[in-house]
Amino acid sequence: MNHFALPGGAGIDLARFPVDARDRLRAWDASDDYLLQHLADAEVALDRSPDGSAGSLVILGDRWGALATALSAHAPVQITDSWLAQRATAANLARNGRPADAVRLLSSRDRPPARVDVLLVRVPKSLALLEDQLLRLAPAVHPGTVVVGTGMVTEIHTSTLELFERVLGPTRTSLARRKARLIFCTPDPDVLAARPANPWPQQYPFPSDVPGAGALLAGRTVTNHAGIFSAERLDIGTRFFLEHLPTPADGHHVVDLGCGNGVLGLAAALAAPGAELTFLDESFGAVASAEQTFRANADPATKAHFTVADGASGLAPGSVDLVLNNPPFHSYQAATDATAHRMFADAKRALRQGGELWVVGNRHLGYHVRLDRVFGNCRTVVGNPKFVVLRAVKR
Template identity: 30%
Template sequence: MSDFPYSRLRRFPDVEAENLQAWDATDELLVAEALRADAPGARIAVIGDEYGAITLALAAAGLRGIRVHQDLATGRRALANNARALLSADAVSGTGRVEGGHADGVADLPREDTAFTSHELGPELLSGARLVLLQLPKALAELEEIADAIARWAAPDVVVIAGGRVKHMTLGQNEVLGRFFENVQAQRAQRKSRLVIAAGPRPVAGTPPFPVVETHEGLTLVAHGGAFAGARLDIGTRVLLDALALGRSQLLQNGVEKAETARNGGFAEDSGGVSARTVVDLGCGTGALAVSYALAHPEVQVLATDRSAAAVASARETVRANGVEDRVTVTHDDAGSEIAAASVDIVLLNPPFHLGASVHTGAATRLFEASARILRPGGELWTVFNSSLAYRGELTRLIGETEQILRTPKFTVTRSIRRS
């Protein structure tokens, strides 16, 4: 077992709390198996390393050229922060993201003078990889996209060592792996974690199974495997769209706006009658809110941002599918950190209430705080949340005066006005 100082790892800039840590026993088991496999670092790909525990433990053991894919922007930043804190300057020098690809779909092997390089899920990450270490994702669709990518682009003799906490593992995960690999073998549980070994990649279809496409009342949604709700229009988003339409209707009745009400839009003016020109879909997922708003309001520029790379890739495809590339920009960011303070007229928000596998309100709070920072005085936050979470008091404290716009048996939609 590695003597790597796991206890020094931090989650920052992700939420940090006493009941949340930056590694678990699965990370340690994956590292131990990788070191026993004795594969060169340039032939190792790591997928789902939340805060760098796997990658940095291998790098500390002397491996170089490791390729890494992390979905979340917070994880990518935490990996970089932890690398600077725990690895030598020589090992960290030259690490970073590698963009671009090769026309023939084959990537060069990574440099072996740096500890790791970060990549999106694709041939640059997996070409020539003989060992893939995988923290099993919760969503089977995400696992399917990952398994297909490994079988499609990794070396023919690739071995996948996947792991997770026993309480979160399912037979469905084994079944998904079995569709892409000849041999799938679950190992004995240790310390409430379990590893699954997969080998012998099967032939894959000519085109990857993702992204998938669905159309909903004129709105086309495109989704990669890791995107929340897939290509469906999730119920919380539906309720927020209904509330936006209701808010627009109320403004029409008050004579503030003369345009026709749209079912899947929002309103174009704030409570003071000032035209909204900058709208942010914070935590955009597949881009349903951002694209719906842009379709309803051709005069508005919309920024859609999410910390999930799968969500960002999905939202960009959704934008293209609906023909609003000139009015919607999609970025991969953490809680709007790259958006200037007091620069936004309206924020649309359907916040998560999970951090990984843990139910935790900290994720929503970070997005409320981000909204407070980026909204101009008088700007509006429209948010939907599970009614049992009772966020209204927190929204009033962080943003300003908050009113309930719509309530269903399960969801509540509020509008908060940014105080001066």
């Protein structure tokens, strides 16, 4: 847990979600601090508009709820693509004695507020996600809307500023402070009226040159919402995994853990239409992508569930026969294996005796060591200079 000092001398206690005593990463950074200090110094009016319309203050991309918790007295709306960010916000509100309904939590797939008077943007890693969200919010923005973005210097690029200018209006940046920078955008009626159409979600045909389970997907349409990993083409790790994917049996319960656009689970469903599939991801956009990809290609009789959650923690113990997993190794800009390790432990808990976890990962990450520690066994199925496919069995 971290103590976050606020302008004026007060402070709040913050933690990421789920709380891990070994995790030394903070739930806020200098860009959050810079933005809050600017709001205080500039005396930006954060309360509801004079006519009382809801959604006056919108916080976009708040990573662990630092901004929403700090500004909870102003009834903000938080919009995020991350289920973990929502849970972190709820936990941080409770941790600091703030009412649970002090912040309205919306996902990236929810309908945005009808009016935005103050828009605070924590610049995301994905420019595509920022594009999608700004275009979705643009109809609610008006010439009087105060728009301030924030991010670390390494996260704000010329393309970031050009995107604000193309969707909302003239944009400039602040001087850097503690390696953080602010973005100031002035909404322009002409720019708002002429904004481009939202290109998301996007689709691509699955390539026809992927052997193994990939052959079942050849030519099929894959749907990708903004912000998911490798949204414009099949990534090489998933390609390698599909070449060596196990074939489930009809009646088996298969989980695509960290599903992204769901091509692993779809391949399993096409190989065994009588199997039951569960697609899990902490990204709202990823689960929406997986569901659209599945519905467009799978046998309608195949049973499937689509759940936004933290890994497989919500699955009943002993209810799963096979887990397919291509785990992430970044949490925003920080490289970390904490998410993968949590996925492995959750998978073991959800698997029946004899059930299997199959993982693809970069060779240098050393997932085999953790899998052997969690399961008591781990076998390398296949490898190449960059990736390995690993198999662990619950015994």
